[in-house]
Amino acid sequence: MSHFAFPPPIHPPGADDLRAEVRQFLAEELASRPASQRIKSWSGYDADFSRKLGQRGWIGMTWPKEYGGRERSALERYIVLEELLAAGAPVAAHWIADRQSGPLLLKEGTEEQKRHLLPRIAAGECFFCIGMSEPDSGSDLAAVRTRAVRTQDGWRVNGTKLWTTYAHKSHYMILYCRTSGVDDRHGGTSQFLVDLTLPGITIRPIADLSGERHFNEVVFEDAPLPASALLGTEGNGWNQVMGELAYERSGPERFLSTFVLLVELIRALGTDPSDQALAVLGRLCSHLAVLRRLSRSVAGLLQEGANPALQAALVKDLGAVVEQEIPELARQLVATEPMLGSDDIFQAVQGYAILNAPAFSLRGGTREILRGIIARGLGLR
Amino acid sequence: MSETSEIVRDMSARLFADLATPARLYKAEAGVWDQPAWDRVQMMGLPLALVPEEAGGVGLEAADAAGLVASAATTALPVPLAETMLANRLLADAGLPLAEGPATLAPARPGDRFTLERRGAGWHLHGGAERVPWASIAGDIVIVAEAEGQVLAARVARSDVTPLPGRNLALEPRDRLEVDLELPGDAVAPLPAGITICHPLALGAAFRTAALAGAAARVLDMTVAYANERSQFGRPIGKFQAVQQSLALMAGQVAATKGAADLAAGYLDAYSQPGGADPLPVAIGKARAGEAAGMIAAIAHQVHGAIGFTHEHALHFLTKRLWSWRDEFGNDAHWQRLIGRRMAAAGPKGLWPLLTTL
Ligand SMILES: Cc1cc2nc3c(=O)[nH]c(=O)nc-3n(C[C@H](O)[C@H](O)[C@H](O)COP(=O)(O)OP(=O)(O)OC[C@H]3O[C@@H](n4cnc5c(N)ncnc54)[C@H](O)[C@@H]3O)c2cc1C
Numbered sequence A: 001m002s003h004f005a006f007p008p009p010i011h012p013p014g015a016d017d018l019r020a021e022v023r024q025f026l027a028e029e030l031a032s033r034p035a036s037q038r039i040k041s042w043s044g045y046d047a048d049f050s051r052k053l054g055q056r057g058w059i060g061m062t063w064p065k066e067y068g069g070r071e072r073s074a075l076e077r078y079i080v081l082e083e084l085l086a087a088g089a090p091v092a093a094h095w096i097a098d099r100q101s102g103p104l105l106l107k108e109g110t111e112e113q114k115r116h117l118l119p120r121i122a123a124g125e126c127f128f129c130i131g132m133s134e135p136d137s138g139s140d141l142a143a144v145r146t147r148a149v150r151t152q153d154g155w156r157v158n159g160t161k162l163w164t165t166y167a168h169k170s171h172y173m174i175l176y177c178r179t180s181g182v183d184d185r186h187g188g189t190s191q192f193l194v195d196l197t198l199p200g201i202t203i204r205p206i207a208d209l210s211g212e213r214h215f216n217e218v219v220f221e222d223a224p225l226p227a228s229a230l231l232g233t234e235g236n237g238w239n240q241v242m243g244e245l246a247y248e249r250s251g252p253e254r255f256l257s258t259f260v261l262l263v264e265l266i267r268a269l270g271t272d273p274s275d276q277a278l279a280v281l282g283r284l285c286s287h288l289a290v291l292r293r294l295s296r297s298v299a300g301l302l303q304e305g306a307n308p309a310l311q312a313a314l315v316k317d318l319g320a321v322v323e324q325e326i327p328e329l330a331r332q333l334v335a336t337e338p339m340l341g342s343d344d345i346f347q348a349v350q351g352y353a354i355l356n357a358p359a360f361s362l363r364g365g366t367r368e369i370l371r372g373i374i375a376r377g378l379g380l381r
Numbered sequence B: 001m002s003e004t005s006e007i008v009r010d011m012s013a014r015l016f017a018d019l020a021t022p023a024r025l026y027k028a029e030a031g032v033w034d035q036p037a038w039d040r041v042q043m044m045g046l047p048l049a050l051v052p053e054e055a056g057g058v059g060l061e062a063a064d065a066a067g068l069v070a071s072a073a074t075t076a077l078p079v080p081l082a083e084t085m086l087a088n089r090l091l092a093d094a095g096l097p098l099a100e101g102p103a104t105l106a107p108a109r110p111g112d113r114f115t116l117e118r119r120g121a122g123w124h125l126h127g128g129a130e131r132v133p134w135a136s137i138a139g140d141i142v143i144v145a146e147a148e149g150q151v152l153a154a155r156v157a158r159s160d161v162t163p164l165p166g167r168n169l170a171l172e173p174r175d176r177l178e179v180d181l182e183l184p185g186d187a188v189a190p191l192p193a194g195i196t197i198c199h200p201l202a203l204g205a206a207f208r209t210a211a212l213a214g215a216a217a218r219v220l221d222m223t224v225a226y227a228n229e230r231s232q233f234g235r236p237i238g239k240f241q242a243v244q245q246s247l248a249l250m251a252g253q254v255a256a257t258k259g260a261a262d263l264a265a266g267y268l269d270a271y272s273q274p275g276g277a278d279p280l281p282v283a284i285g286k287a288r289a290g291e292a293a294g295m296i297a298a299i300a301h302q303v304h305g306a307i308g309f310t311h312e313h314a315l316h317f318l319t320k321r322l323w324s325w326r327d328e329f330g331n332d333a334h335w336q337r338l339i340g341r342r343m344a345a346a347g348p349k350g351l352w353p354l355l356t357t358l
Helices: A015-029 A047-056 A074-087 A092-108 A111-122 A237-249 A259-269 A275-303 A309-333 A345-360 A367-377 B003-019 B022-029 B035-043 B062-074 B081-094 B199-229 B241-270 B280-309 B315-325 B332-355
Strands: A128-131 A147-150 A154-162 A172-178 A189-195 A201-207 A213-226 B103-106 B114-119 B122-133 B140-147 B150-157 B174-183 B188-190
Touching: A015 A047, A015 A074, A047 A092, A074 A275, A074 B332, A092 A111, A092 A128, A092 A172, A092 A189, A092 A237, A147 A172, A154 A172, A154 A189, A172 A237, A189 A213, A189 A237, A237 A275, A237 A309, A259 A275, A259 A309, A259 A345, A259 B332, A275 A309, A275 B241, A275 B280, A275 B332, A309 A345, A309 A367, A309 B241, A367 B241, B003 B035, B003 B062, B062 B081, B062 B199, B062 B241, B081 B103, B081 B140, B081 B150, B081 B199, B103 B122, B103 B199, B114 B150, B122 B140, B122 B150, B140 B199, B150 B174, B199 B241, B199 B280, B199 B315, B241 B280, B280 B315, B280 B332
Parallel strands: A128 A172, B103 B140, B114 B140
Antiparallel strands: A147 A154, A154 A213, A172 A189, A201 A213, B114 B122, B122 B174, B140 B150, B150 B188
16 A cells, blocks of 8 residues: 555546447447457557547547647546447547647747647547667667668668557657767667658568467668657656656556456356356456556546556556457357457457457557566555 | 545555554454444544545545555554445535444455345345455445346344355455345435446455555555664675565556556546536556555565565565455456456447546
8 A cells, every 4th residue: 555556536527428429429320330340449440430529529639629639638638438338339549649749838848739630539540650770779779770870951760660560650750769879778768750651761561370460660871860850858768758648558558458358258258147148257357447547547647747657557568458358258258269360259369358458468568567667656666 | 635635645655554463464464353443433433434524424536535545555553444344435525414333345356146025115135245354344335236227225233134144365354144024114215326236345455456556555665674773794684686676676567556556546526517527537557456466465575585484574464465355345356357248239339438437
């Protein structure tokens, strides 16, 4: 108790109406989207759907109105997010921009950058990707080698980013790279706003183990960036990136990735499951309900301007365990052989969940790295 | 949290820490009832924490009262604070006179039942319950039973029922009740509408969840402190990554017990509202905290090494409570099945709406 607080989440006024409105919208929009698609969760990409959300005012909800936002609270935004995820809506196109690039721009961007980009993000028309990882820099993010060098009228970038989710379908990348010598591991880095249509940038999709192409290798070869591409302060990249991670780690996408499978499991078990199946279902529900409570609590802390990095790491670590357990437990209860793309919905959903589960404890910070952060928060390092 | 609640919280935390000395904990393990400790707790008014002010109580909010239970649990204080708070709340809800000393509630296990029948101007109370906490110490026992389509509370003097003593792993009294008793008419009264027969179990489980969270948090603190103190291979064991990963795992489980306790405490505020006596939040809380308790105790002992396995080291006061409390007022499986039935009834379409009511 002395190490971390999870204050009770607030029930924002008008929450029930908002939730009902989102549910109604999703029931209509997703009526013909089968579970085998909905299981893609926040990896499902549909630019048209993102635009519709933008029109509804459900992207950039918490941002100031002058930048296209709606000035709603973080907890109202949370309601929209969790409804989208629970329904298996295809949110990948705008997810990163809404979750972290937009808030980063709001905090660190110049007036011009904010005016130029935030309203388009909020409209669901401008998509972002995260350029952090590299071939030799995964968990050890400070080891990035991609480098931006000053030129007369801006910067020139060389290097390779890897695993960049939906770079091939994004308008911008937030690039994290070196801007001075390697001796200063943290201090010598900066962030840039990179227009992905600029010359010198090659994006190559990489097939994941199921053959799907969502992440990419992004190669920079003398890519010229205008001076206005610098995001925030030169040399402050490390601190800016660390600030981003609390947004990245505590949201409902960190425990709902396989929720659609749980729904299909309940369908498969019918109205009178065995005692053993009931206990398994109940156990999973107890985990999800508690995680949801903790995660909403972190949303409240973020809204108050606190830095709940430790709590966010705890939520993500616990969440990944449950997301990965759902397919493992489902197979104990329903005898089926999983198969991606099968006509049998349960087979297809289970197949997708199994093939994607390994990523849940890698993306956004591996399990081991998160536990290291937690250990530091406990005062052990 | 109101200012009064904060004062109560801080003063009682100091009191619990003062009272729960190792010497007193060993004495309690040996079976000696710590009346002086109880007197101090009672003097502060804590047994009336959950009783509304209009009924002569302190009228704390449920979350704050659960916080007191958690706080007492961090010290393993061997008195029936949670049980007496709940017994008094039941008495107040039924409009019966409050207990004067330590009290408890029954039944405390899912299968146990009592029957009440009218006999003339009074009642006949009949039935049995196993492992009723602190029954042999309590002055009064509040027994909940169904009769005539209502859920009723009966106020029974312990001296009329002679509990058969038993203990849990932490050597706290868990006693058997065999009751076959005539009660005067004014010793029995109905509980508010909407309350079901599983109410005492839900109340007890809500506070056991709080207690698990309190004990869990303290075990984490002790274990982190030990990992920073104890050196092997020339450095504190907490510097080894394997130990850090275990402690991080434990911290996650402790965070879960906290979320679980907050959810479960919601029942105590809600049950008197229309439709509020739904035990689902308690089921979720108790099942989740119960599951976490085992992992927390195991990691704590692993990190403490042999010294933590001794009777002399204080760790066992807490880990034995974790191992006991998780099985009291319904074990994980009991509550998991209840949740599972609700999920199956909600069906694929109703699952998410069910989760968002919490
Ligand atoms: C589906 C998916 C999408 C992704 N999308 C993006 C994206 O959009 N943008 C982006 O920048 N990145 C993205 N990533 C990359 C992701 O952030 C990295 O995979 C992650 O940071 C780990 O880096 P790595 O894969 O190089 O593994 P490594 O860092 O090489 O780690 C390999 C193993 O060693 C362990 N390990 C490493 N260091 C330590 C240590 N100090 N102590 C203990 N164990 C350690 C790790 O925990 C892991 O188990 C994505 C990854 C996946 C799987």
